[in-house]
Amino acid sequence: MSYSLELRDVRKSYGDFQAVKGATFGVPPGTIFGLLGPNGAGKTSTIRMIMDITAPDSGEILMSGRPRISADLHRIGYLPEERGLYRKMTVFDQLLFLGELHGLGRAVLAKRIQSWLERLEIAAWGKKKIEELSKGMQQKIQLVGTLLHEPDLVILDEPFSGLDPINQGLFKEAFADLKRQGKTILLSTHVMEQAEKLCDHICLISNGRAVLDGELREIKRKWGGNAFTLRIEGDPQVLATLPGVDTLTVSPDDPQSAKVLLRPDANGADVLKQAIGLVRVHEFRSEEPDLEQIFIKAVRDGAQ
Amino acid sequence: MALNNTWVIARREYLSRIKTKGFWIGTFLLPAFILAVSILPSVFLARTKTSLRLAVVDETGRVATPLVQRLKEGKKSEETPAQATRRATQEVQSGRPSSAPPQPKASFDVTVEARQGEATAQRAALDSKVLDQSIDAWLWIGTGTLETGKVEYHGVSVSNVVTQERLENALTDVVRDLRLTDAGYDPVKVHTLLSSVDLSTVKVSAEGSKAEGGVAGFLLAYILFFLLYMIIAIYGQQVMTGVLEEKSSRIVEVILSAVKPSEMMLGKLAGIGAVGLTQLAIWLATLLLVTAPALGLTLAFIPGGIPTLPLAVVGHFLLLFVLGYFLFATFYAAIGSAFNDIREAQQAGASAMFLLVPPMLLGPMIINDPDSTLSVAMSLVPFFTPLLMMLRIAVKMPPLWQILLGYVLTTATVLFMLWVCAKIYRVGILMYGKKPTFKELLRWVKYA
Numbered sequence: 197m198s199y200s201l202e203l204r205d206v207r208k209s210y211g212d213f214q215a216v217k218g219a220t221f222g223v224p225p226g227t228i229f230g231l232l233g234p235n236g237a238g239k240t241s242t243i244r245m246i247m248d249i250t251a252p253d254s255g256e257i258l259m260s261g262r263p264r265i266s267a268d269l270h271r272i273g274y275l276p277e278e279r280g281l282y283r284k285m286t287v288f289d290q291l292l293f294l295g296e297l298h299g300l301g302r303a304v305l306a307k308r309i310q311s312w313l314e315r316l317e318i319a320a321w322g323k324k325k326i327e328e329l330s331k332g333m334q335q336k337i338q339l340v341g342t343l344l345h346e347p348d349l350v351i352l353d354e355p356f357s358g359l360d361p362i363n364q365g366l367f368k369e370a371f372a373d374l375k376r377q378g379k380t381i382l383l384s385t386h387v388m389e390q391a392e393k394l395c396d397h398i399c400l401i402s403n404g405r406a407v408l409d410g411e412l413r414e415i416k417r418k419w420g421g422n423a424f425t426l427r428i429e430g431d432p433q434v435l436a437t438l439p440g441v442d443t444l445t446v447s448p449d450d451p452q453s454a455k456v457l458l459r460p461d462a463n464g465a466d467v468l469k470q471a472i473g474l475v476r477v478h479e480f481r482s483e484e485p486d487l488e489q490i491f492i493k494a495v496r497d498g499a500q
Numbered sequence: 501m502a503l504n505n506t507w508v509i510a511r512r513e514y515l516s517r518i519k520t521k522g523f524w525i526g527t528f529l530l531p532a533f534i535l536a537v538s539i540l541p542s543v544f545l546a547r548t549k550t551s552l553r554l555a556v557v558d559e560t561g562r563v564a565t566p567l568v569q570r571l572k573e574g575k576k577s578e579e580t581p582a583q584a585t586r587r588a589t590q591e592v593q594s595g596r597p598s599s600a601p602p603q604p605k606a607s608f609d610v611t612v613e614a615r616q617g618e619a620t621a622q623r624a625a626l627d628s629k630v631l632d633q634s635i636d637a638w639l640w641i642g643t644g645t646l647e648t649g650k651v652e653y654h655g656v657s658v659s660n661v662v663t664q665e666r667l668e669n670a671l672t673d674v675v676r677d678l679r680l681t682d683a684g685y686d687p688v689k690v691h692t693l694l695s696s697v698d699l700s701t702v703k704v705s706a707e708g709s710k711a712e713g714g715v716a717g718f719l720l721a722y723i724l725f726f727l728l729y730m731i732i733a734i735y736g737q738q739v740m741t742g743v744l745e746e747k748s749s750r751i752v753e754v755i756l757s758a759v760k761p762s763e764m765m766l767g768k769l770a771g772i773g774a775v776g777l778t779q780l781a782i783w784l785a786t787l788l789l790v791t792a793p794a795l796g797l798t799l800a801f802i803p804g805g806i807p808t809l810p811l812a813v814v815g816h817f818l819l820l821f822v823l824g825y826f827l828f829a830t831f832y833a834a835i836g837s838a839f840n841d842i843r844e845a846q847q848a849g850a851s852a853m854f855l856l857v858p859p860m861l862l863g864p865m866i867i868n869d870p871d872s873t874l875s876v877a878m879s880l881v882p883f884f885t886p887l888l889m890m891l892r893i894a895v896k897m898p899p900l901w902q903i904l905l906g907y908v909l910t911t912a913t914v915l916f917m918l919w920v921c922a923k924i925y926r927v928g929i930l931m932y933g934k935k936p937t938f939k940e941l942l943r944w945v946k947y948a
Contacts, residue, residue, distance in 0.1 A: 211943070249756045249930065266760075274757035278932075280750035285516060296508045297758040341754065 198261030200225040200349055200380040201246065206255030208241055215241040217404040218255070223349075223382050223397070228375055230395035230412075231384040232491065238404040239384040240277055243353050246382075247274050259349075270298045273347035277354040277384075279338050281326045287313070288322035291341055298345035305344065312340045332363050339370065350374060352383040356390060368394065388487040400491050408494040412487075419490045422458040426471060427479035438470050443493045453479075457489050505759040506767040513742070513771025518778065527779045531786035551607040552663055555626055555638040557615055563641045563674055564612045570670040571608040608667075611635075623654075630656055639667075646678055718867055720809065721894035724817055725863060727783065728890050729856060731821060735776040736828040740849055742768060743836030743929070752929050761926035765833050766918075773825050780821060784814055816893045816903070823907070824886025826914045828852055834921035834941075837928035844935050859887035870895045880906050882913035920945055 199222035208216040216238045223229040231239050244250045246257060248269060259268045281290055288309060295305040313319045316336055326334060335358070342350065350371075356364050371381055371394065385391050391398060398415065400408040408415065422442075426435060432454035436444040440462030447453040458467060468480050517523055558564035616622060626638040637655025645651055651671055653664070677687040743765075746752045755764055788809055831852050839845040862884070866875045870892045879888035879898070885906045892898045927944040928936070936944075 244930070247757045249753065249761075269758060272757070274754070276750075276753035276757070278750040278753050280754075282516070282746075282751060283749060289516075293508065293512050294754065294758075297505060297755060299504060338754075 199223055199258070200260065201382065202256075202258040202261075203242070203246070204256040204258070206242065206245060206252045206257060208238075208245060208250065208252050215404055216245070216252075219401070219404075219406055221399040221406055221409045223380055225380050226375065226378050227396040228371060228381045228383065228394055230391035230398040231382060231401060232386070232388065232391050232398055232487070233384075233401035234386050237386075237401045239386075239401055240353055241404075242401070243274075243276075243351060243382075243384060246351065247272065270345060271348045273342040273345065273350040275339065275342040275350075275352045275355055277357060279335075281334060281338060281341075283327040284325060286323050286325055287318075287329070287337055290326060290337065291344060294341040295344045300345055308344055308346075309340075312344070316340070331358075332360055335359060335363055336366070339367065343370075343374075347379070349380045349382065352381065354385055355383055356385065356387065388491060392487045398487070400494055402491075402495045407497075408490070415490065416485065419457075419485055419493065422460060422462065422464070423455060423483040423485035423489065424458070424464055424467070425453060425455050425479070425481045425483050426477060427453040428471070429476040429478065434474060435471060438467055438474070440467050443489055443496070445489060445492065455483060455486075455489060457485055457493060505763040506770065509755070509759065509764055509767025510771035510774065513768055514774045517738075517772065517775045523775065523779070527782050530783055534786055534790055551609040552637060553609045553635045554611070554667075555629065555635045556610055556612050556641065557622065557626070557638065558612065558641045559615055559643045560641055560645055562678055563645060563671070566674045566677070567670055568610045568612065570674055571610060571667075613638075627654060630654060646675060646682070649675060718895070721867060721891055722863075723787075724813070724894050725887060725891045727780075728817065728821060728824065729860070729887055731776055731780060732824045732828055732886065733853065733856065735772055735825055736832040736852065737849065738775075739769060739772050739829040740832035740836035740845055741842065742772060743833050743925075744839070744842055744845055747837060747929055747932075748840070756929070761929060762922040765830075765837075765922055765925045769826065769829050769833060773822065773829065776821065776825060777818070780818065784809075784817065788814065812897070813893055817890060819907070820886040820890050823910045823914060827883065827886065827910065827917060828855075830914070830917040830921040834924040834928065837925040838931070838936050838941060838944075839928075840932060840935065855883040856887070859884045859891075862888060863891055866891050867895055870898065876902060880909060882910045885910045923947065 202222040203219050206216060206219045207214070219238070219242050231242065233239055241250070245252045246264075248264070248266060257264045259271070282293075285293070291309045291312075292302065292305050295308070296302070309322070310319070313322055318333070318336075321329070321333075326337070329337065342352075352371075355367055355371075359367060371383075374381055383391075383394070392412070395412055397411050398408070399406050410418075425447075426432060427450070428435070429452065432444065432446050432452065435441060435454060435456060440458050441456050442459045442462075443457045445455050447455065456467070458464065464482065468477070471477050471480075556564050556567065613622075613626075623640070626635075629635045630637065636657075637653060640652040640654075642648075642650065642652070653667070680687045680690055746755075752764075759767075832849055835845050835848045835852075839848060858878075862875075862878050865872075866879070866888055869875055875888075875892065876898070878884055879892050880902070881888075889898070889903065889906045893903070923945045924941055927947060928941075
């Protein structure tokens with residue numbers, strides 16, 4: 197099986213700063229692929245190279261198993277993190293322009309735009325100028341512009357940033373829809389919870405390096421099974437010193453509660469025993485590890 | 501380089517600008533102004549054709565008859581000896597040449613009334629005639645007129661300058677001739693002796709010498725020169741603000757996902773340039789119309805009117821606009837892409853204006869001596885060529901090889917500018933945050 201999109205040891209530096217230090221990953225067709233990592237990890241730099249907006253210093257970018265050529269860009273729908281529209285243009289003209297950039301004819305586009313606007317229940321808005329629209333409405337138009345040329349691969353850089361909850365829901369629905377149509381989606385986000393709910397496949401990036409790459413279920417199984425939540429009297433940080441504890445994160449909502457991830461060889465019951473000898477334990481619960489914890493661990497391990 | 505992409509960008513750029521009200525207001529304001537200053541005076545002068553019904557009471561008994569004759573002579577273009585004298589003396593007195601006033605075509609319908617009865621009664625009677633509109637005005641030439649030079653004029657409208665000036669001139673001529681005769685001189689002989697000297701300017705060109713209004717020819721050259729300067733500067737700045745707008749509205753990255761930065765920049769330059777050409781075409785058409793000999797329109801304030809605008813000059817003008825525009829607009833595009841806010845960009849953009857200043861300073865020298873070594877050399881400096889070559893072409897067509905050399909050098913510079921600026925543009929357009937230093941800009945150019 198050839199990947200829909202594949203990167204092989206792609207590197208990029210800006211002056212002395214190495215933004216991407218050898219990105220290698222493959223996006224399987226028909227999946228939602230999450231490119232995860234904190235701000236500044238190199239997600240946008242990587243995506244810009246995929247979009248041929250900037251050129252990699254070295255490495256290969258392949259689409260459907262062969263080196264990407266510029267015509268391939270018309271098979272990609274791209275929603276950048278920094279997005280906007282021409283304020284003075286009408287919705288219709290704006291979408292027409294974006295579609296034409298992908299080489300589509302006006303007649304085809306006019307039909308597609310109409311059906312999109314009808315689908316979003318804003319059919320009457322075609323003649324309105326972008327600046328007359330609400331922010332949420334502009335974001336919908338932007339998404340339509342991304343999908344108008346019916347791309348096989350949709351690349352979304354932080355698609356949920358700046359979206360209100362209603363539009364977040366709408367976007368998620370649209371992504372699920374695309375997946376049902378057999379399209380491939382690559383999205384980047386720094387919000388792990390979103391990725392956890394949406395993605396089939398993830399690649400964790402830290403400091404310009406991929407630290408973890410694989411199917412989400414697979415990763416969870418491999419890294420999970422050894423996660424617990426402890427609620428104690430006092431500061432849970434004391435638990436970090438216990439043998440077998442790998443990572444510890446204190447819950448932001450409840451300062452007396454912490455999630456701990458144990459080393460694969462450690463045993464939950466042993467840790468509990470030791471904890472009881474140290475502090476008063478109110479609660480001990482087995483957990484599925486969340487991506488955030490896995491990420492922290494992976495980053496730390498990757499740095500070693 | 502996909503032509504389709506550049507075309508789509510250029511078309512959007514062109515249409516979105518052509519569709520604005522501002523463009524059309526700006527486009528028609530200037531021609532409207534030119535037409536106004538060229539046509540309106542003629543229209544106003546034509547209106548004074550309606551004759552002025554004038555009653556004259558002459559107490560001296562000597563002025564009325566020659567005055568009537570003088571006013572009937574009508575066309576002042578044939579300057580009477582008396583007028584020539586008067587102008588000559590005025591020139592001597594004031595120390596400057598009196599510009600020939602617009603030729604009024606006012607005519608007078610004069611009736612000479614005999615002096616009868618009480619002076620006050622007759623004046624009152626004349627006033628009431630003016631009020632019931634059986635006459636428009638009346639003149640009272642008192643007994644002492646020849647000595648005092650004072651004549652009374654009563655009319656409903658006392659502000660018709662053209663008519664009054666003609667009347668005054670005619671009176672002056674008549675009174676002066678009478679005074680000369682009284683003093684024992686022959687007026688005709690005096691006029692001949694005092695007649696002034698005229699310089700007739702002739703422009704020497706390859707097609708043979710032909711007479712041309714000197715001032716007017718230079719004026720046309722200057723009009724073209726400043727028009728070119730203005731439009732290059734205006735549209736260059738438009739490119740800069742357009743690029744900045746795309747950058748700050750963040751649409752640029754969406755476009756760049758389908759189009760190469762160089763295609764985007766070229767499309768933008770072409771689209772805005774086409775808007776400039778459209779505007780120029782409208783302006784030049786107006787200028788051609790105004791200067792067409794068939795229409796015979798004369799700019800009221802220029803003696804002899806402006807000379808005809810040759811089509812070859814128009815052709816060069818358009819070519820030089822395209823070259824000059826690309827020369828400066830690429831620079832502005834690079835600046836627009838490198839900076840984040842309009843004030844920073846304008847500061848940097850001002851440096852482009854420095855390249856437009858030397859042509860401004862050199863302009864008068866070029867006009868004076870378009871073929872001097874310095875003129876030729878300066879007009880071949882790429883950044884000066886559009887403006888200075890235009891000036892030279894308008895004043896006196898330079899040798900073909902010089903024009904071609906100018907075009908070749910400028911085109912080469914444009915290509916170089918496109919190459920450099922596309923590199924800056926490519927990096928700058930996605931660079932947000934602090935404003936770049938000159939060193940950083942240079943480094944962007946060096947990026948592969």
